[in-house]
Amino acid sequence: MHADADLVAEALRCGASGYVLKQSVGEELIAAITQVLEGKVYLPQLMGNKLDQSLKHGPSHSLNLTPRQREVLRLIAQGRTMKEIAALLGISTRTAESHKYEMMEALGIHTTAELIQYAMKLGLIST
Numbered sequence: 001m002h003a004d005a006d007l008v009a010e011a012l013r014c015g016a017s018g019y020v021l022k023q024s025v026g027e028e029l030i031a032a033i034t035q036v037l038e039g040k041v042y043l044p045q046l047m048g049n050k051l052d053q054s055l056k057h058g059p060s061h062s063l064n065l066t067p068r069q070r071e072v073l074r075l076i077a078q079g080r081t082m083k084e085i086a087a088l089l090g091i092s093t094r095t096a097e098s099h100k101y102e103m104m105e106a107l108g109i110h111t112t113a114e115l116i117q118y119a120m121k122l123g124l125i126s127t
Helices: 005-013 026-037 048-057 067-077 082-089 093-107 112-122
Strands: none
Touching (some): 067 082, 067 093, 082 093, 093 112
8 A cells, every 4th residue: 555654554553464565575465464463563664753743632442441451342342241240250230331432432432333343344253
């Protein structure tokens, strides 16, 4: 793709695991595919500080979720109710709901359906 840090940041926010520039040679493409298959994120070396700035100033990314929020998100995506989540995690229903709404606010998500789609993009559940 294009060497635009904002485009790379947006691709990452949408769940991309890698980004390769149009002018990349075959060896770089193979390296990118290999890294992504190993569960790593591949980014072009040329992006540098511009990408850091785009990520910092854009919407929050999953890296900002706490381990507990990720756990609540996984259970929501599995179709569990707030009451079930609270019982499974040994917390109150109100605390489980608080985790859910804090995640939604941090991620700029407005519905539970969008939250579940986000969990799928993170790979917390399979389709």
